[in-house]
Amino acid sequence: EESGEQQEEDSIKQAVNETSETPKFIVQGDDNSYGFTEEETEKIKVTGEKFEFQTEVSRLMKLIINSLYKTREIFLRELISNASDAIDKIRFLSLTDPNALEGAPTLNITIWADKQNKILTIADSGIGMTKKQLIENLGTIAKSGTSEFLNTFEENKADMNLIGQFGVGFYSVFLVADKVIVTTKNNNEDKQYIWESSAVNDFTIAEDPRGNTLGRGTQIKLFLKDDALEFLEDSTLRGLILKYSEFINFPIWLWTTQSQVVEYKELDDDADKKKESTDDKKENDDLDQPEVEDADKPEEKKERKTKTIEVPGWELMNTQKPLWTRDPKNITDFEYEKFYMSFAKDSNLPLAWTHFKAEGEVEFKSIVYIPGKAPEGLYQKVQDFSRNVKLFVKRVFITDEFLDFVPKYLAFIRAIIDADDLPLNVSRETLQQHRTLQLIKKRVIKKALDLITDLSKDEEKFTTFLSEFGTSLKIGAIEDNKNRKKIAQVLRFPSSYEGSNSTTLDDYISRMKKGQDSMYFITGASVEEVQNSPFVEGLVARGYEVLYMVEPIDEMLVQHMPGHGGKMFKNVAKGEFKFGDDDLAELEQLKTKFTKLIDEMQSTLSDQVEKIQVSARLTTSPCAVVATDWGWTGHMEKIMAAQPFKQENPLLKEFYAKQKKILEINPNHPLIIGLLDKAENESFDANTREMVRVLYETTLIRSGYSLKDNLKYAARVEKIIRSNLGVDLNAEAEVNVTPAEEADKDENKGKTETTDLFEEQDEEESDPTKPTRDEL
Numbered sequence: 093e094e095s096g097e098q099q100e101e102d103s104i105k106q107a108v109n110e111t112s113e114t115p116k117f118i119v120q121g122d123d124n125s126y127g128f129t130e131e132e133t134e135k136i137k138v139t140g141e142k143f144e145f146q147t148e149v150s151r152l153m154k155l156i157i158n159s160l161y162k163t164r165e166i167f168l169r170e171l172i173s174n175a176s177d178a179i180d181k182i183r184f185l186s187l188t189d190p191n192a193l194e195g196a197p198t199l200n201i202t203i204w205a206d207k208q209n210k211i212l213t214i215a216d217s218g219i220g221m222t223k224k225q226l227i228e229n230l231g232t233i234a235k236s237g238t239s240e241f242l243n244t245f246e247e248n249k250a251d252m253n254l255i256g257q258f259g260v261g262f263y264s265v266f267l268v269a270d271k272v273i274v275t276t277k278n279n280n281e282d283k284q285y286i287w288e289s290s291a292v293n294d295f296t297i298a299e300d301p302r303g304n305t306l307g308r309g310t311q312i313k314l315f316l317k318d319d320a321l322e323f324l325e326d327s328t329l330r331g332l333i334l335k336y337s338e339f340i341n342f343p344i345w346l347w348t349t350q351s352q353v354v355e356y357k358e359l360d361d362d363a364d365k366k367k368e369s370t371d372d373k374k375e376n377d378d379l380d381q382p383e384v385e386d387a388d389k390p391e392e393k394k395e396r397k398t399k400t401i402e403v404p405g406w407e408l409m410n411t412q413k414p415l416w417t418r419d420p421k422n423i424t425d426f427e428y429e430k431f432y433m434s435f436a437k438d439s440n441l442p443l444a445w446t447h448f449k450a451e452g453e454v455e456f457k458s459i460v461y462i463p464g465k466a467p468e469g470l471y472q473k474v475q476d477f478s479r480n481v482k483l484f485v486k487r488v489f490i491t492d493e494f495l496d497f498v499p500k501y502l503a504f505i506r507a508i509i510d511a512d513d514l515p516l517n518v519s520r521e522t523l524q525q526h527r528t529l530q531l532i533k534k535r536v537i538k539k540a541l542d543l544i545t546d547l548s549k550d551e552e553k554f555t556t557f558l559s560e561f562g563t564s565l566k567i568g569a570i571e572d573n574k575n576r577k578k579i580a581q582v583l584r585f586p587s588s589y590e591g592s593n594s595t596t597l598d599d600y601i602s603r604m605k606k607g608q609d610s611m612y613f614i615t616g617a618s619v620e621e622v623q624n625s626p627f628v629e630g631l632v633a634r635g636y637e638v639l640y641m642v643e644p645i646d647e648m649l650v651q652h653m654p655g656h657g658g659k660m661f662k663n664v665a666k667g668e669f670k671f672g673d674d675d676l677a678e679l680e681q682l683k684t685k686f687t688k689l690i691d692e693m694q695s696t697l698s699d700q701v702e703k704i705q706v707s708a709r710l711t712t713s714p715c716a717v718v719a720t721d722w723g724w725t726g727h728m729e730k731i732m733a734a735q736p737f738k739q740e741n742p743l744l745k746e747f748y749a750k751q752k753k754i755l756e757i758n759p760n761h762p763l764i765i766g767l768l769d770k771a772e773n774e775s776f777d778a779n780t781r782e783m784v785r786v787l788y789e790t791t792l793i794r795s796g797y798s799l800k801d802n803l804k805y806a807a808r809v810e811k812i813i814r815s816n817l818g819v820d821l822n823a824e825a826e827v828n829v830t831p832a833e834e835a836d837k838d839e840n841k842g843k844t845e846t847t848d849l850f851e852e853q854d855e856e857e858s859d860p861t862k863p864t865r866d867e868l
């Protein structure tokens with residue numbers, strides 16, 4: 093194990109050494125600083141082509157320029173992240189093209205501040221951009237949803253921190269700079285180009301008059317605003333780079349001035365000369381200390397002295413040992429959280445994670461995260477691929493453009509995968525089909541589900557999880573045959589059990605009553621609706637528990653997942669319903685007792701009802717409408733009515749809608765007993781039949797169905813009210829309305845509000861008790 097770790101360590105070191113060569117020494121004011129002679133500046137002016145920014149970009153720039161955003165330092169995070177992406181890209185190309193790195197063999201990011209000219213420069217030896225890419229990448233925003241983002245931004249000053257997530261990170265440079273020059277060189281073009289903008293409506297692109305100075309890569313110069321000069325300070329930059337670049341896999345070098353204590357031998361007669369040539373303050377500080385020692389050791393006085401000098405040079409800011417390659421034992425939660433926020437570009441903390449090393453059939457290291465919040469549009473397909481999984485091979489970033497690496501229902505997880513056994517010399521497409529990758533997928537899915545199962549043991553966290561990703565989990569139970577059982581174990585539903593707002597299916601099963609062979613459930617729009625449903629009352633009264641499936645997806649879930657733990661689901665609003673054997677015998681007796689009534693009712697409702705039967709499920713309601721085992725419940729009917737289903741499959745819809753229903757009657761309800769009386773006494777007259785129809789339609793409503801003909805129902809109810817009040821059934825309301833007159837076309841002409849007012853005043857004036865206008 094240990095030697096494995098050592099090997100690992102060595103191979104990382106090797107990987108880093110390949111790329112961590114110190115950048116060349118720079119001198120303030122040379123090419124690396126302002127960079128252009130007057131002549132060159134003139135040439136750029138003459139040859140530069142002007143381009144308009146896309147409208148969205150201009151809108152965004154305005155927002156950024158006028159923003160009083162407090163943490164404008166994020167611009168550095170965005171630039172470092174772009175630089176790192178650009179190096180990832182060229183490194184990936186170099187795997188198949190050995191010449192790709194030739195132009196600039198050292199892969200790194202360099203940052204330096206030119207205090208004199210107030211310029212901050214960030215450079216990388218990444219892939220660089222061609223002229224066409226410059227125009228596209230730094231002039232337009234391709235990402236969908238940008239307009240919506242800008243709208244919310246303009247309206248309520250949304251969090252500027254989100255800028256990176258919208259693929260517009262580059263433009264954040266205008267938070268701190270009023271002019272930006274981007275110099276870039278890509279292998280596919282001989283020329284090096286200069287992009288320049290002062291954040292107005294346009295930008296210019298010109299060929300670099302200095303020629304190819306970069307070799308390859310991109311250099312971004314920010315001409316800092318006067319209120320942003322803090323970003324030239326070593327200490328500020330050092331702090332920010334440490335904060336934002338901790339997980340960048342390439343060396344980041346900062347040009348700093350470091351204090352160094354140096355020892356030197358002093359010869360008596362040289363001492364004074366030296367003193368003059370160095371900085372006063374430093375010299376005094378340094379020379380004070382040794383003097384004490386000098387008294388003790390007079391003979392060394394002339395020999396050794398130390399002093400502090402300021403040495404400019406490149407300082408390496410990061411260690412680049414990727415977090416996933418480290419031993420989980422030595423990684424704190426805080427580090428995992430920071431890493432997540434950095435690689436997932438999420439400003440929310442992750443909810444949970446698992447860090448593992450897969451061995452055996454396939455070997456890889458991985459960290460799988462569950463985010464704290466569901467990303468926007470989780471269920472809408474905005475891109476063909478999702479960027480939720482980042483694949484590395486031996487720490488080289490390969491791709492995050494996977495076509496469904498994980499099944500859609502797990503699309504919310506974020507993962508880093510670093511494999512050792514994938515071939516690097518194949519295209520990304522071929523790679524996606526590779527057997528090893530298929531094995532990796534399987535492992536990652538299993539780990540993600542294990543993580544969810546573990547999380548389900550933490551009540552608080554799991555509640556958050558379900559409110560964010562509960563629907564995803566149910567989609568999983570519907571779509572993923574192989575993992576359905578595992579997913580079903582963590583599903584939760586509200587139920588009638590002591591007002592429980594969530595129970596697992598296993599817990600439900602453990603509470604099932606003697607002789608109960610299935611898990612009772614009802615679907616509906618809300619817990620309030622279903623718990624008062626006639627279908628639930630009898631069961632709850634008998635002490636049975638009913639699961640409340642109140643999410644739209646639940647109907648589909650029970651269709652695809654017919655049961656769990658050896659028990660089937662049973663929709664209490666559907667099909668036959670029987671309890672124990674005692675109940676059965678009693679039902680048989682009741683059936684005989686109610687035959688007459690059932691026959692009468694059946695003949696009344698023959699066009700709508702397939703069957704009428706004595707109910708075992710009702711207690712307080714007189715009756716209920718039950719769907720056949722293969723028919724739709726009222727809730728399902730409503731869901732289907734809301735679907736654009738009609739166009740897709742009109743025949744199927746009609747088939748279901750025409751399914752006749754079952755009417756169950758409650759043998760203990762006084763209304764039913766009253767009707768039985770009528771049936772037995774041969775007094776089931778037209779009036780009674782009408783009542784039966786109203787009773788049936790009212791029951792339809794109570795059972796969650798909608799009526800086929802609301803007007804007919806209303807007319808029937810009115811008839812009953814009339815006969816109860818003793819009002820003539822045919823008496824009509826006296827219609828006594830004055831028809832509106834045709835407007836006289838001339839009447840209103842020229843009449844304005846002022847003339848109306850005058851008329852009123854004139855009337856008032858004619859009152860003799862009131863003073864006249866003149867008197868006033």
Ligand SMILES: Nc1ncnc2c1ncn2[C@@H]1O[C@H](COP(=O)(O)OP(=O)(O)OP(=O)(O)O)[C@@H](O)[C@H]1O
Pocket residue numbers: 170173174175178216218219220221229230255256257258259260261262263309310
């Ligand atoms: N240093 C760079 N080297 C090469 N290309 C770059 C560099 N910086 C930016 N780009 C190009 O410009 C594009 C736009 O950059 P921007 O930061 O605005 O968005 P993004 O990087 O695509 O999205 P995000 O900010 O979410 O990472 C990038 O996609 C990339 O193609």
